Amino acid sequence: MTKEAIQSRVDLGELLPLMEEFYTIQGEGYHKGTAAYFIRIGGCDVGCHWCDVKESWDAAIHPPTEAVTIADNAAKYSDTIVVTGGEPLMWDMQPLTSLLKERGLKVHIETSGAYDLSGEWDWICLSPKKRMLPKEEVSQKANELKVIVYNKSDFAFAEAQAEKVSKDCILYLQPEWSVRDKMIPLIVDYVMANPKWKISLQTHKYLNIP
Ligand SMILES: C[S@@+](CC[C@H](N)C(=O)[O-])C[C@H]1O[C@@H](n2cnc3c(N)ncnc32)[C@H](O)[C@@H]1O
Ligand SMILES: Nc1nc2[nH]cc(C(=O)O)c2c(=O)[nH]1
Numbered sequence: 001m002t003k004e005a006i007q008s009r010v011d012l013g014e015l016l017p018l019m020e021e022f023y024t025i026q027g028e029g030y031h032k033g034t035a036a037y038f039i040r041i042g043g044c045d046v047g048c049h050w051c052d053v054k055e056s057w058d059a060a061i062h063p064p065t066e067a068v069t070i071a072d073n074a075a076k077y078s079d080t081i082v083v084t085g086g087e088p089l090m091w092d093m094q095p096l097t098s099l100l101k102e103r104g105l106k107v108h109i110e111t112s113g114a115y116d117l118s119g120e121w122d123w124i125c126l127s128p129k130k131r132m133l134p135k136e137e138v139s140q141k142a143n144e145l146k147v148i149v150y151n152k153s154d155f156a157f158a159e160a161q162a163e164k165v166s167k168d169c170i171l172y173l174q175p176e177w178s179v180r181d182k183m184i185p186l187i188v189d190y191v192m193a194n195p196k197w198k199i200s201l202q203t204h205k206y207l208n209i210p
């Protein structure tokens with residue numbers, strides 16, 4: 001395929017810059033503890049300074065991979081698939097998610113919501129970022145809102161984001177990993193004072209699994 005042909009198939013979402021895929025336990029949020037196959041798509045320009053997957057940011061270093069190959073492979077491992085990144089919504093997720101749904105799989109996304117919603121999802125985890133606020137449609141359709149708490153100002157940001165989600169959306173505060181010892185006590189106090197929120201921890205890091 002020529003460079004142009006590859007690019008036009010990436011633009012259609014038929015090829016996706018695949019960084020890695022792995023079978024593990026969902027560590028975070030509502031589905032934590034559930035075995036799931038993770039598909040990590042490269043490319044993100046949101047620029048969180050504490051991002052734990054900065055190697056994902058440059059899409060150009062991740063090979064354009066057939067969505068059908070990704071779906072066929074994922075189906076061998078699990079009935080629950082988590083599409084993450086990078087920022088998966090930078091790409092058209094319709095081809096990949098319809099291939100996963102055709103195979104009878106439950107399809108979840110981890111997203112900042114900074115790009116328009118594409119794809120068919122059984123579960124949307126929205127983790128909004130101040131630098132690039134979520135699109136309204138993603139906020140409205142989110143099943144869980146997972147706000148990362150790096151400093152005290154993130155509580156006010158979390159409340160503002162909670163105004164934009166549906167009434168059924170489950171609300172989580174998750175400590176940023178590098179400051180967890182400092183922020184966990186503040187999050188504990190905040191959740192006890194504001195019990196519409198729950199705590200989410202990156203339990204996979206405590207379990208030493210991917
Ligand atoms: C790496 S991101 C990829 C998906 C998407 N770009 C997003 O931010 O939602 C996956 C999840 O990890 C969270 N995350 C990333 N770095 C983190 C860190 N250092 N501490 C806690 N959570 C982090 C993100 O907020 C997001 O919920
Ligand atoms: N086990 C595990 N759970 C996760 N939940 C969200 C993750 C992500 O990076 O999107 C993640 C991850 O990287 N590993």
Ligand code: SF4
Pocket residue numbers: 044045046047048051052053054056085086087112129
């Ligand atoms: S939006 Fe997600 S992948 Fe992008 S920098 Fe932030 S945490 Fe990392």
Ligand SMILES: [Mg+2]
Pocket residue numbers: 052053
């Ligand atoms: Mg992760």
